[in-house]
Amino acid sequence: MSVTTATGFRAAGVVAGLKRSGKPDLALVVNDGPLDVAAGVFTTNRVVAAPVVWSRQAIADGAARAVVLNSGSANACTGAAGYADTVATAEKVASLLGCRAQDVLVCSTGVIGEPIAMPALLAGTEVAASELAATTQAAHWAALAIMTTDTVPKEDALTVSGSQGSWSVGGMIKGVGMLAPGMATVLGVLTTDAVVTPEVAAGVLASAAGRTVNRINSDGCMSTNDSVLLLASGASGVSPDPGELQEAVTEVLGRLGRRLVADAEGATHDIAVTVTGAVSEAAALAAARTVSSSNLLKCAVAGQDPNWGRVLAQLGTVPEEVCPFDPGQVDVAMNGVTIFAHGALGSDRSEVDMSPRETRIDISLNAGDATATVWTNDLTHGYVTINADYTT
Amino acid sequence: MSVTTATGFRAAGVVAGLKRSGKPDLALVVNDGPLDVAAGVFTTNRVVAAPVVWSRQAIADGAARAVVLNSGSANACTGAAGYADTVATAEKVASLLGCRAQDVLVCSTGVIGEPIAMPALLAGTEVAASELAATTQAAHWAALAIMTTDTVPKEDALTVSGSQGSWSVGGMIKGVGMLAPGMATVLGVLTTDAVVTPEVAAGVLASAAGRTVNRINSDGCMSTNDSVLLLASGASGVSPDPGELQEAVTEVLGRLGRRLVADAEGATHDIAVTVTGAVSEAAALAAARTVSSSNLLKCAVAGQDPNWGRVLAQLGTVPEEVCPFDPGQVDVAMNGVTIFAHGALGSDRSEVDMSPRETRIDISLNAGDATATVWTNDLTHGYVTINADYTT
Numbered sequence: 001m002s003v004t005t006a007t008g009f010r011a012a013g014v015v016a017g018l019k020r021s022g023k024p025d026l027a028l029v030v031n032d033g034p035l036d037v038a039a040g041v042f043t044t045n046r047v048v049a050a051p052v053v054w055s056r057q058a059i060a061d062g063a064a065r066a067v068v069l070n071s072g073s074a075n076a077c078t079g080a081a082g083y084a085d086t087v088a089t090a091e092k093v094a095s096l097l098g099c100r101a102q103d104v105l106v107c108s109t110g111v112i113g114e115p116i117a118m119p120a121l122l123a124g125t126e127v128a129a130s131e132l133a134a135t136t137q138a139a140h141w142a143a144l145a146i147m148t149t150d151t152v153p154k155e156d157a158l159t160v161s162g163s164q165g166s167w168s169v170g171g172m173i174k175g176v177g178m179l180a181p182g183m184a185t186v187l188g189v190l191t192t193d194a195v196v197t198p199e200v201a202a203g204v205l206a207s208a209a210g211r212t213v214n215r216i217n218s219d220g221c222m223s224t225n226d227s228v229l230l231l232a233s234g235a236s237g238v239s240p241d242p243g244e245l246q247e248a249v250t251e252v253l254g255r256l257g258r259r260l261v262a263d264a265e266g267a268t269h270d271i272a273v274t275v276t277g278a279v280s281e282a283a284a285l286a287a288a289r290t291v292s293s294s295n296l297l298k299c300a301v302a303g304q305d306p307n308w309g310r311v312l313a314q315l316g317t318v319p320e321e322v323c324p325f326d327p328g329q330v331d332v333a334m335n336g337v338t339i340f341a342h343g344a345l346g347s348d349r350s351e352v353d354m355s356p357r358e359t360r361i362d363i364s365l366n367a368g369d370a371t372a373t374v375w376t377n378d379l380t381h382g383y384v385t386i387n388a389d390y391t392t
Numbered sequence: 393m394s395v396t397t398a399t400g401f402r403a404a405g406v407v408a409g410l411k412r413s414g415k416p417d418l419a420l421v422v423n424d425g426p427l428d429v430a431a432g433v434f435t436t437n438r439v440v441a442a443p444v445v446w447s448r449q450a451i452a453d454g455a456a457r458a459v460v461l462n463s464g465s466a467n468a469c470t471g472a473a474g475y476a477d478t479v480a481t482a483e484k485v486a487s488l489l490g491c492r493a494q495d496v497l498v499c500s501t502g503v504i505g506e507p508i509a510m511p512a513l514l515a516g517t518e519v520a521a522s523e524l525a526a527t528t529q530a531a532h533w534a535a536l537a538i539m540t541t542d543t544v545p546k547e548d549a550l551t552v553s554g555s556q557g558s559w560s561v562g563g564m565i566k567g568v569g570m571l572a573p574g575m576a577t578v579l580g581v582l583t584t585d586a587v588v589t590p591e592v593a594a595g596v597l598a599s600a601a602g603r604t605v606n607r608i609n610s611d612g613c614m615s616t617n618d619s620v621l622l623l624a625s626g627a628s629g630v631s632p633d634p635g636e637l638q639e640a641v642t643e644v645l646g647r648l649g650r651r652l653v654a655d656a657e658g659a660t661h662d663i664a665v666t667v668t669g670a671v672s673e674a675a676a677l678a679a680a681r682t683v684s685s686s687n688l689l690k691c692a693v694a695g696q697d698p699n700w701g702r703v704l705a706q707l708g709t710v711p712e713e714v715c716p717f718d719p720g721q722v723d724v725a726m727n728g729v730t731i732f733a734h735g736a737l738g739s740d741r742s743e744v745d746m747s748p749r750e751t752r753i754d755i756s757l758n759a760g761d762a763t764a765t766v767w768t769n770d771l772t773h774g775y776v777t778i779n780a781d782y783t784t
Contacts, residue, residue, distance in 0.1 A: 045705065045708040045709055046709070046710070046712065046719060047704045047705060047707060047708030047719045048708070076701065076704075076705070077700075077701055077704050077732065077735075077736075077737075078737070079720075079735055079737070080736075111701065112702070112705060113700060113701040113732070113737065219687045219688065221686055221687060221688045221702075221705065222705065222706075222708070222709045223705060224704070224705045294613055295611045295613060295687065295771075295775075295779070296611065299775070299778075299779030299780040300779065300780065302776065302780040303779070303780030303781050305780070307504075308469075308505060309466075309468065309504025309505040309616075310504070310613075312439045312468075312469050312504065312505075312616070313437065313439060313468070313504060313613065313615060313616045314614075315438075315439060316439030316440070316616060317436075317437055317438070320438060327438060327439045328471075340469065343471055344469075344470070344471035344472075344473075345470070345471070345505065345507075378780075379687075379776060380776060380780070381773050381776050381777075383687075383691070383776075384691055384694065384771060384773050384775075384776055385773075386691075387687070387691030387692065387695070388691040388692065388694040388695030388697070388771075388772070389695050
């Protein structure tokens with residue numbers, strides 16, 4: 001259940017020696033066709049890593065044959081030398097696969113600002129190319145090789161059976177910190193054996209990302225390297241309706257995104273902030289994003305304290321022009337108990353059970369009909385330990 | 393060296409019984425004139441506590457005789473009953489002092505969403521009124537009574553000697569969490585015995601707050617109760633030039649703000665993020681505010697890791713239209729060592745000494761001549777403990 005669930009794809013994950021831990025750190029995903037359709041969504045950060053600069057232009061024609069991904073080094077803020085390293089990586093993989101460098105996408109994740117260990121990386125691509133396989137195990141090694149502080153690999157897939165036959169969407173993703181909204185978030189590769197045009201692939205991926213990984217806000221920090229790619233081989237021979245494809249890609253990317261939250265650095269609670277009754281989806285999303293970014297609220301959830309005052313204090317910072325509402329009409333429920341109702345005290349806070357891992361914060365603005373949910377997680381000692389004690 | 397350093401003022405701080413700890417929790421500051429000039433800056437949060445609603449309208453005429461402040465309960469999100477409690481508090485203090493309720497400002501800080509214990513509060517105002525004194529000790533008790541998770545009271549004063557005679561500015565402030573920019577931040581009372589008009593007082597306070605407490609970003613969370621007030625008695629008989637008054641008020645509020653950072657919840661490092669070479673002060677400020685809000689960077693500083701990659705990753709999220717710059721032209725120095733120079737690696741990170749409490753992060757955009765500094769602090773286990781384990 002991963003990138004090789006869709007037919008026409010092979011994968012590999014190997015130890016190139018970029019991670020000091022000696023764990024797998026280089027992955028390769030190859031599309032054997034017949035199609036070579038590709039789409040990507042990338043970070044909106046103005047400081048972008050060399051691989052993002054490369055992959056953005058390489059994917060502009062809607063075609064790619066392979067993705068090479070490394071962990072251990074982000075190759076960000078490395079200047080012209082870093083960009084040359086990315087180009088050399090694409091050229092090396094192209095020569096191994098017998099395709100053009102322009103058809104090789106590159107993704108990197110790890111420490112910012114350190115030059116990538118190119119001899120190790122290039123040697124690793126040779127091993128990876130020799131180990132490419134269409135098996136579940138090969139895909140699993142690839143998912144392992146893109147992990148940084150992730151504690152578990154994250155893979156998923158979905159097979160759709162229709163009148164024309166069956167087709168699949170598979171994928172892998174990584175990311176546990178530096179997860180913030182407004183961009184593609186994290187490194188992810190989705191594959192499908194559906195027959196699809198580059199235009200449809202691009203539209204489907206952008207829409208799916210907007211409703212899934214772009215609605216996760218772990219720590220409010222946006223990465224320089226975020227990339228989510230969709231490759232289509234057409235190997236199933238099935239041309240699904242774009243709506244069906246949209247549904248399947250959104251489902252798989254949504255499940256992968258949910259696992260990012262569940263594995264977020266140090267988290268002990270996954271928090272769904274749902275805003276209902278907003279004047280528009282954009283307004284609901286803005287309010288949910290704002291509430292999900294409160295360190296104070298996230299600490300309270302870590303302490304299993306249903307501190308709805310921190311929900312309201314944060315909600316009040318959303319600009320009126322972005323999300324109109326009357327504070328006196330707002331309801332707030334935590335894990336199903338409405339503890340603030342129409343601008344005044346509701347049920348007693350002692351009725352709220354904060355022990356479940358999944359925490360629901362529901363805010364009714366009573367200003368309209370639109371809804372949005374943003375996932376975040378609590379802020380714990382574990383997050384501080386991971387981010388204070390190690391350079392990542 | 394506090395609110396009674398300026399002549400014409402008396403203060404008191406007492407135990408009303410609002411804090412479970414039994415510590416002082418009610419303060420009173422009275423302006424005995426001859427002038428009763430007052431100005432205020434308040435939170436820009438849309439969810440505001442009852443005392444802010446009251447004090448905003450009470451100060452609209454530029455006059456006030458007294459400020460009553462309580463800790464232990466914020467009286468926020470308490471609906472119509474909470475507002476009635478604030479009005480009753482102002483009326484009680486007015487009857488004790490023999491002035492109009494409209495001339496009594498009210499400030500509250502503490503837990504959001506709990507009704508304030510009015511019998512205790514009202515009884516406390518009687519004790520406070522009976523203990524009013526123009527002494528340093530009385531002012532110190534007032535500064536103690538407004539503390540919440542502050543570990544030290546925060547007071548300051550400055551006396552200016554000119555050709556007309558000498559005059560003073562004094563003040564006290566509280567606040568250690570929920571410190572974010574774009575508003576007045578925290579509870580603070582400044583006093584002066586200078587002769588000043590309400591218009592000059594309002595302008596001076598707004599400008600001083602904009603350059604001091606509004607440039608502190610401890611945890612990105614904006615309070616519902618923030619209020620900083622300036623009272624002028626005119627008792628010195630000296631009418632300073634507005635520029636001199638501006639300088640003195642900015643100096644005192646700046647020093648008080650610096651102490652807020654130094655006492656921020658759990659902090660082990662005070663961090664000055666300075667952006668130079670911006671196209672405008674607003675652009676520099678936006679960039680400095682953004683960098684100062686990175687949890688990842690703040691954790692890195694806690695771990696004494698000069699992780700400039702996190703500075704750049706956060707800087708890249710500032711919208712181009714807000715702060716234009718070329719990432720390839722940026723320099724970043726930490727504690728004086730330029731570890732990133734013109735878009736590429738600079739000095740080795742091992743040269744940076746991160747052990748001092750005061751940490752300097754200097755970002756040169758090389759895009760213009762404007763500069764701004766925002767103060768923040770590191771994100772530590774102590775912050776998580778304070779905000780996860782206690783309801784505040």
